[in-house]
Amino acid sequence: MAKNDFDVTLVSHLDDFNGELDEAIKNALYEVGEEAEGVCKKIITRRGLVKTGNLRNSITHAEGKYNGEPAVAIGTNVFYAPYLECGTSKMEAKPYLKPTVEDKQFVDKYKEIFEEELGKIK
Numbered sequence: 001m002a003k004n005d006f007d008v009t010l011v012s013h014l015d016d017f018n019g020e021l022d023e024a025i026k027n028a029l030y031e032v033g034e035e036a037e038g039v040c041k042k043i044i045t046r047r048g049l050v051k052t053g054n055l056r057n058s059i060t061h062a063e064g065k066y067n068g069e070p071a072v073a074i075g076t077n078v079f080y081a082p083y084l085e086c087g088t089s090k091m092e093a094k095p096y097l098k099p100t101v102e103d104k105q106f107v108d109k110y111k112e113i114f115e116e117e118l119g120k121i122k
Contacts (some may be wrong), residue, residue: 020121025070026063028117032110033072034059040074040100047094054078074100 037059044056058076064069074097075081089092100106 021118023120028068028114029063029072031113031117033063033074035109035113036072036074036100036106037061039106040096043096043099047096049084049094049096055081055084070091 007091017116040059041056044050044059050056055076058078058081059074060076061072061074063070066073073081083091085097093103
C-alpha cells in the first residue's frame with residue numbers, strides 16, 4: 001500500500017435509528033393515550049357526568065394507524081356517549097372528548113411526552 005493510500009468504510013446506522021424512532025413513537029403514543037384517558041375521566045367527573053360511573057369507567061385508548069400513520073384513539077362504547085358529547089335537540093352538549101384532545105393545557109402535556117420519548121433516541 002502506498003504512503004497516501006487509505007481505506008474508507010461507510011457504515012449506515014439508519015436502520016438502527018429508524019427502529020429507535022419507531023419504538024419512541026410507539027412509547028409516546030401509549031403514554032399520550034394513558035394521559036388522555038386520565039384527563040377525559042377527570043373532565044367527566046368535573047362536569048358532573050357521573051351517575052353510575054359507567055361512562056367514566058368505559059373510557060379507553062388504543063394505539064394503531066390513522067391514514068397509514070401511527071396514531072392513538074380515545075373513546076368509549078357506551079351508547080349514550082355521543083348524546084352527552086354532542087348534545088341533542090333537548091339537551092345541550094357536555095363535551096368531554098373534545099376538550100381532552102383540543103385544550104392547550106392537555107395538548108402541551110402530550111407534546112412534552114413526545115419530546116421526552118424522542119429525546120431518548122441516541
